[in-house]
Amino acid sequence: MNMGGPRTQNDVGQFLTNLFSDRDIIKLPMQSIAGQVIARRRVGKIKEQYMQIGGGSPIEKWTRAQGSGMVKQLDRTNPDTAPHSYYVGFRYTEPNTPQAVEDMIADGVDHVIAFTQYQQFSGSTTGSNLNELYRVQKRLDPESKLQWSFIDRWGTHPKLVSSFADRVEAQIAKLTDDVRHATPILFSAHSLPLNVVDRGDPYVAEVGGTVAYVVNELRRRGVNNPYRLVWQSAVGPLRWLGPQTEATIRHYGSIGYSSLVMVPIAFTSDHIETLFELDIEYGKVAREAGISQYMRAEALNDHPPFIDALATIVKEHIDAGFPTSPQLLLPDPGSESAQTITTRKWIAAQAARQAERKK
Numbered sequence: 001m002n003m004g005g006p007r008t009q010n011d012v013g014q015f016l017t018n019l020f021s022d023r024d025i026i027k028l029p030m031q032s033i034a035g036q037v038i039a040r041r042r043v044g045k046i047k048e049q050y051m052q053i054g055g056g057s058p059i060e061k062w063t064r065a066q067g068s069g070m071v072k073q074l075d076r077t078n079p080d081t082a083p084h085s086y087y088v089g090f091r092y093t094e095p096n097t098p099q100a101v102e103d104m105i106a107d108g109v110d111h112v113i114a115f116t117q118y119q120q121f122s123g124s125t126t127g128s129n130l131n132e133l134y135r136v137q138k139r140l141d142p143e144s145k146l147q148w149s150f151i152d153r154w155g156t157h158p159k160l161v162s163s164f165a166d167r168v169e170a171q172i173a174k175l176t177d178d179v180r181h182a183t184p185i186l187f188s189a190h191s192l193p194l195n196v197v198d199r200g201d202p203y204v205a206e207v208g209g210t211v212a213y214v215v216n217e218l219r220r221r222g223v224n225n226p227y228r229l230v231w232q233s234a235v236g237p238l239r240w241l242g243p244q245t246e247a248t249i250r251h252y253g254s255i256g257y258s259s260l261v262m263v264p265i266a267f268t269s270d271h272i273e274t275l276f277e278l279d280i281e282y283g284k285v286a287r288e289a290g291i292s293q294y295m296r297a298e299a300l301n302d303h304p305p306f307i308d309a310l311a312t313i314v315k316e317h318i319d320a321g322f323p324t325s326p327q328l329l330l331p332d333p334g335s336e337s338a339q340t341i342t343t344r345k346w347i348a349a350q351a352a353r354q355a356e357r358k359k
Helices: 009-020 031-051 059-077 097-107 126-140 158-172 194-198 203-220 245-254 272-288 304-319 338-358
Strands: 111-115 147-151 185-190 227-232 259-264 293-296
Touching: 009 031, 031 272, 059 304, 097 126, 111 126, 111 304, 126 147, 126 338, 147 304, 147 338, 158 203, 158 259, 158 304, 185 203, 185 245, 194 203, 203 227, 227 245, 227 272, 245 259, 245 272, 259 272, 272 293
Parallel strands: 111 147, 185 227, 185 259, 259 293
Antiparallel strands: none
16 A cells, blocks of 8 residues: 555646545645645646656556565465465555455455555555545445455564665765765655644654664664754645755755765655655755755665565564554544544454454
């Protein structure tokens, strides 16, 4: 499960309409109308951004590479539950969740692991995917023939942490000797509106957890550079979580830093936030600020240790009897939508059903 991205220029408009129509990610008055209006206003600008990275998003390519490598490894390590298959359920573009569930039913699948590719949980990302999954399975599988289990967060898994450290270490090695050990590492994650943070969404804490584990691994490897966690992609008039990535780059340039290493810590695949925002848009900001060595850690994509991490996470889930995370069943302290409450009840029912099957 992931957000997805437009395959071609022709898909950008529908992608934006679907995105801005989702009340889990942004709440607007008269959402169905307002979402379309915002999408139409932004479509030209976003199309141009996608043109600069090849015309569309590569996220499906990387997701399929990850899924293929993962199930091949699982077939070797877990022959009792083989053959394993992967299905792609994007939230806002094809291949979408309805297509994935239809294919599972047609293929006669018995057990499905809903594996979020947002390694840190947020109600606006994984939560939205799960709400959509609930609606789709209720419509397409009303008799609940499919048994579901959930991998809802994995931001501190040792093999994920090691994979991120690999990518950071490779960029540190490219810096010139005079700045290599003093260059700041900026871990950049997609920001959230502060009203989402205030209701108790766990995303901020979980991103911070990933950063802490990655930094500890880098320290173990002898990389002692200073670091900060910063936040990108804020849009619109709402107040968003900071410090903002762009402002931080400008600030460090203004006080004399000539080098930075950027790390997309909340993304595992290249897409517009890495290829355009971090590389092109912020790369220009860095040059204007006098930062001559602006490095960006590669996304994990098909990095073999990351494919091993994905397979290991699923293997551990299978070997443990398909457990449901207690965190997934805990409501946020603030107000939640009726849909989120309903989805959580369904998840709890699936967990109870799985427990009965194990008896």
